[in-house]
Amino acid sequence: MTGFLTRLLFLCSIFFLVGCGDPKFITYDGPEVTRVAVYKEARVMLLYSGDEIIKGHRIDLGFGPRGHKQFEGDGRTPEGRYEIDRRNPESSFYLSLGISYPNAEDIAFARAAGKEPGGDIFIHGQANRFGKRGPDWTAGCIAVTNDEMRQIYAMVKDGTVVDIYP
Template sequence: MTLSRRLLLLGIAVGLSGCGSSRFRSYDGPEVTRIVVFKDELRMYLMHRDTVLRGFDIDLGFAPVGPKQVEGDGKTPEGRYRIDRRNPNSSFHLSLGISYPNTADVARARALGQSPGGDIFIHGQPNLTRPRTGENWTAGCIAVTNREMEDIYAMVKNDTPIDIYP
């Protein structure tokens, strides 16, 4: 192998080693036993029992007042759900799935003759675009900064309850 090829491979390896170092953080602190979201305050808290571990400013759906009722209404759900999946390859910088819709959500939407929608997440900023903050801009998700999402992704495990209040 030539010297130039070795240097090229070494450069690629060094470059790739830094790619995942900040994206997948580790966390060894107290367990996050619950997530609490106050839509009216635009705040989300990671809790260990009754102790706040971290708090975050959040952006919500583009029409945040009131509970999500149907697909496309721009509202963020209200109620108790669970973190039910993780997506390291999200269109947004990392994401944690919220178990919306539950059976009550489905029944409410069907009574209106519509779909309840789905794919509600806690996520970072859109990939390949400018960060969006300071306004409610999602389709119903809960958005934070990319750096915050990396911490949340490390701290929160699947099946963690999330309570979303008006």
């Protein structure tokens, strides 16, 4: 019986140690990602190095996916040219890369209508608390799986251009 308990303890400790590693952060040594292109209608995000596509992902969008984000709370994903301007390794959505929405034009449009443009638009993984919720569940962000987000987080640097198309 002692041998059995010793082996059981040994196996449990191995499983514990394997589970303690942080698989969120990986390294990437491939071609530089120079642009991220998001095609909302097709629900696809492509990572480019120059003119070459190096990775593609299926995506979920905001719950109001049609049209450009105009106001805070409209649930839409913005359209236009932005850039990655921040990263959050402690995101409630696994990992996240911030998109520079709103730009000056977005702010002016919303304020002219007497509203706020909103913000906090990210490329991110799944909700840590509830997991994937189905298509077009975000509040305007671009969502991928956690495995994909781990790769994207390693590949895409701050300052990378993000083009979001209808």
